Amino acid sequence: MLRAPSPLPGFGLGLGVLLSALTVIVLVPLAALLGRGVVMGPAEMAGHLSSGRVQAALLLSFRAAFIASAFNLVFGLALAWVLTRYRFPGRRLIDAAVDLPFALPTAVAGIAMTALYAPNGVFGQLLAPLGIQIAYAEAGIWVALIFVGLPFVVRTVQPVIDEIDPEWEEASATLGASRLRTLRRVVLPTLAPSLMTGFAMALARSVGEYGSVIFIAGNIPKMTEIAPLLIVIRLEEFNYDAAAAIGLAMLGISFAMLLVINAMQIWNIRRIGHV
Amino acid sequence: MLQTLLRTPAATALAALLAGSALFTPSLAVAEIKLLNVSYDPTREFYRDYNALFAKWWEAQGKEPVVIEQSHGGSGAQARAVIDGLEAQIVTLALASDIDAIAQNSDLVAKDWQAQYPHNSSPYTSTIVFLVRKGNPKGIQDWNDLIKDDVQVITPNPKTSGGARWNFLAAWGWAEKITGDEASAKDYVSQLLRHVPVLDTGARGATTTFVQRGVGDVLLAWENEAFLALKQMGPDAFDIVVPSVSILAEPPVALVTGNLKDEAQKEAAEAYLSYLYSPEAQALAIAHYYRSWDHSQAKPEDVARFPETELVTIADFGGWSEAQPRFFGDGGVFDQIYGE
Numbered sequence: 001m002l003r004a005p006s007p008l009p010g011f012g013l014g015l016g017v018l019l020s021a022l023t024v025i026v027l028v029p030l031a032a033l034l035g036r037g038v039v040m041g042p043a044e045m046a047g048h049l050s051s052g053r054v055q056a057a058l059l060l061s062f063r064a065a066f067i068a069s070a071f072n073l074v075f076g077l078a079l080a081w082v083l084t085r086y087r088f089p090g091r092r093l094i095d096a097a098v099d100l101p102f103a104l105p106t107a108v109a110g111i112a113m114t115a116l117y118a119p120n121g122v123f124g125q126l127l128a129p130l131g132i133q134i135a136y137a138e139a140g141i142w143v144a145l146i147f148v149g150l151p152f153v154v155r156t157v158q159p160v161i162d163e164i165d166p167e168w169e170e171a172s173a174t175l176g177a178s179r180l181r182t183l184r185r186v187v188l189p190t191l192a193p194s195l196m197t198g199f200a201m202a203l204a205r206s207v208g209e210y211g212s213v214i215f216i217a218g219n220i221p222k223m224t225e226i227a228p229l230l231i232v233i234r235l236e237e238f239n240y241d242a243a244a245a246i247g248l249a250m251l252g253i254s255f256a257m258l259l260v261i262n263a264m265q266i267w268n269i270r271r272i273g274h275v
Numbered sequence: 276m277l278q279t280l281l282r283t284p285a286a287t288a289l290a291a292l293l294a295g296s297a298l299f300t301p302s303l304a305v306a307e308i309k310l311l312n313v314s315y316d317p318t319r320e321f322y323r324d325y326n327a328l329f330a331k332w333w334e335a336q337g338k339e340p341v342v343i344e345q346s347h348g349g350s351g352a353q354a355r356a357v358i359d360g361l362e363a364q365i366v367t368l369a370l371a372s373d374i375d376a377i378a379q380n381s382d383l384v385a386k387d388w389q390a391q392y393p394h395n396s397s398p399y400t401s402t403i404v405f406l407v408r409k410g411n412p413k414g415i416q417d418w419n420d421l422i423k424d425d426v427q428v429i430t431p432n433p434k435t436s437g438g439a440r441w442n443f444l445a446a447w448g449w450a451e452k453i454t455g456d457e458a459s460a461k462d463y464v465s466q467l468l469r470h471v472p473v474l475d476t477g478a479r480g481a482t483t484t485f486v487q488r489g490v491g492d493v494l495l496a497w498e499n500e501a502f503l504a505l506k507q508m509g510p511d512a513f514d515i516v517v518p519s520v521s522i523l524a525e526p527p528v529a530l531v532t533g534n535l536k537d538e539a540q541k542e543a544a545e546a547y548l549s550y551l552y553s554p555e556a557q558a559l560a561i562a563h564y565y566r567s568w569d570h571s572q573a574k575p576e577d578v579a580r581f582p583e584t585e586l587v588t589i590a591d592f593g594g595w596s597e598a599q600p601r602f603f604g605d606g607g608v609f610d611q612i613y614g615e
Binding site for chain 1: 471613
């Protein structure tokens with residue numbers, strides 16, 4: 001079982017290093033969280049999660065992350081397509097700018113966006129007369145999460161678009177397919193796996209986002225209070241169990257969602273027969 | 276897919292740079308005394324000046340030079356950081372219950388810490404006032420004006436902010452005084468919270484929301500924070516309104532005895548706290564808009580700045596050990612208002 005199937009040397013060492021790194025960095029903190037949950041027991045955990053405020057916060061976090069990631073799915077695909085298929089001045093600059101959300105501390109992004117979208121900000125001033133409020137409302141959370149999630153979709157789809165041979169589209173056209181049909185039957189199926197991966201990563205990233213959101217959301221319980229903030233609030237009350245319960249709930253829901261997305265991937269790959 | 280993520284050299288380089296600079300802050304090898312004062316949000320300016328004053332006085336006594344580091348944040352979060360191992364020798368927090376929390380959840384602070392320095396270990400006090408936009412366009416004079424239909428109130432979240440707890444209790448204190456019963460006080464405070472569009476996590480965040488973002492008609496603020504906003508934004512941007520009843524807010528100080536490494540550090544830390552009560556330090560506190568006790572060296576115009584108003588005290592609520600769980604604990608009045 002542990003014998004390397006490949007003639008390359010170093011399998012044992014490689015696996016050892018990988019497993020210990022994975023254990024220390026990922027598994028131990030998660031195990032600590034799970035351990036807290038086990039000690040607490042399911043009844044007490046359900047008690048912590050049954051309050052309306054906790055449920056509202058969880059629902060808000062997942063809803064906002066889903067909306068933002070869905071937006072990024074469309075917008076990110078379009079952006080990746082333009083950046084890969086067309087040549088225009090400034091393309092490399094825009095391409096580099098896509099990575100900025102990775103590099104910028106999210107608190108900085110949150111403060112900057114709050115300044116722009118607040119009722120006296122540059123955008124907020126234009127939207128206020130129309131009765132649209134972004135900062136200190138749920139829409140503000142969407143805006144912040146779109147910002148953090150965008151590079152995940154663009155960066156996962158880009159290399160795949162790069163590999164699609166334009167000849168496939170030409171072949172499809174010469175066989176009489178309309179542009180829409182080519183897009184639907186040739187391009188999108190090829191991109192679907194990477195789109196789903198990008199969507200899943202953006203979703204997972206935005207569900208847990210804290211730094212940028214707390215500045216732009218109003219943080220009002222049951223309205224604009226995200227689950228990660230509620231975890232912090234529970235910690236401030238020295239209520240570690242309630243904090244762990246919310247953390248575990250988020251972990252469980254995220255895990256289930258990623259599982260569903262992965263299952264869809266497998267199903268999709270079987271259907272087309274290749275990636 | 277991972278390689279596409281790692282293919283972001285800018286991000287990785289920046290992260291490495293940030294991590295590096297955080298790890299390798301210069302550690303001075305000289306045998307000098309180091310103190311870390313872990314404090315709450317609005318004391319930044321005061322302690323910057325006090326640290327310089329103290330260091331000068333300390334060296335004038337012929338002692339080894341002392342280097343004082345400062346940390347600021349929401350009072351509750353700071354208390355938790357100390358419990359979780361932040362090596363503070365001194366805590367100067369927004370309210371006694373946060374230092375009580377350290378004493379209860381660790382052995383770092385003496386149980387009777389509040390009896391160790393004069394005035395409940397509060398070298399300076401403050402109160403809660405209203406900061407309104409210039410000319411007071413909504414005509415806000417007292418607490419009952421805050422629940423008028425078109426008034427928006429900015430206050431931070433009392434779960435995370437010490438200042439917000441004083442705000443909450445000041446409102447409650449007024450309502451109980453006017454109506455005389457608890458049910459109406461709760462009713463008033465829950466109405467008040469319905470006029471709050473943004474609950475920031477700390478006092479400084481709330482000030483930013485009100486002052487920079489232009490949200491809300493009135494900011495419930497520490498008096499010192501309100502004067503500071505007035506000074507920084509110019510007197511033509513805001514007015515201070517003092518309500519008929521407010522609360523005597525006591526931000527206390529304590530020695531974190533469990534984090535004292537040796538006698539030299541202990542001596543310096545004790546002197547650091549005692550010197551807060553000296554006439555010079557008291558004059559400095561009042562210049563930074565705190566109500567201090569000893570006015571002997573204070574400038575008369577600094578003293579004249581503070582209007583008289585009726586103040587309830589935390590003792591009226593049975594002390595923090597009673598007020599904290601009753602109002603702000605899990606399932607307490609604040610949670611009930613937002614419907615747990």
